[in-house]
Amino acid sequence: MKTAIxxxxxxxxxxxxxxxLHAIAAMVRECTGFDIVEVSFREQHAPSIQKGIDACVAQGARRILLYPYFLFAGAHVLEDLPAEMEEAARRYPGLEMTLGxxxxxxxxxxxxxxxxxxxTLSKAGWDAPAKRAVR
Structure with a gap:
């Protein structure tokens, strides 16, 4: 079964x-070996998440790992992205999806x-404190 990221x-x-994010996608493709690695955006830029899901399905994906390239689990990750998955599930019955x-x-x-x-310190010409050992 073909899986997409x-x-x-x-x-x-x-x-x-x-x-x-496109540069990160190229790194992920290289690192993971997945053939289908697509990029999408929640707002203000295309493609939308639904169009990203469409692109994965069009390439034969039957499973999609939706990976939120966000720092923390805020409202987008906890509410908006699951709603996007629900919308896609209605459009593609049988498509398996999981949210990273x-x-x-x-x-x-x-x-x-x-x-x-x-x-940044070096660029500004500022001295950095001596480095400490990590505990």
């Missing part, structure tokens, strides 16, 4: 913000934030 972002009127967990708190995200802080 649909990455879902918030969406922005700023094109570069939306382009970032948002990024949340993760040590790798903490590392990325520290890396970005170091880059």
């Amino acid at each position: 649909l990455l879902m972002g918030h969406g922005s009127r700023v094109a570069a913000a939306n382009d970032a 967990d948002p990024l949340g708190v993760h040590a790798k995200l903490g590392e990325i934030v520290c890396e970005r802080i170091d880059q």
Whole structure:
């Protein structure tokens, strides 16, 4: 049974913000080996989540992992995305869907934030404090 991954972002009127999710999708495709990795947006940019689901189904997906590319489980993740899944289930009876967990708190995200802080301090010409050992 063919499985697809649909990455879902918030969406922005700023094109570069939306382009970032497409770059993440390319990384996910490479890392996971899934043939179908699509991108969709909750609002302010196309394709919509329903159009993203349509794209997955059009490529033969019978199962879709809907992955919310959000930091935390706010209203979009807890309410809006399940409603999108319900709408898609009415349109595609028999389509299996599951909703992944948002990024949340993760040590790798903490590392990325520290890396970005170091880059910003360096760019500003500011000194950083001595690094501490991680406990």
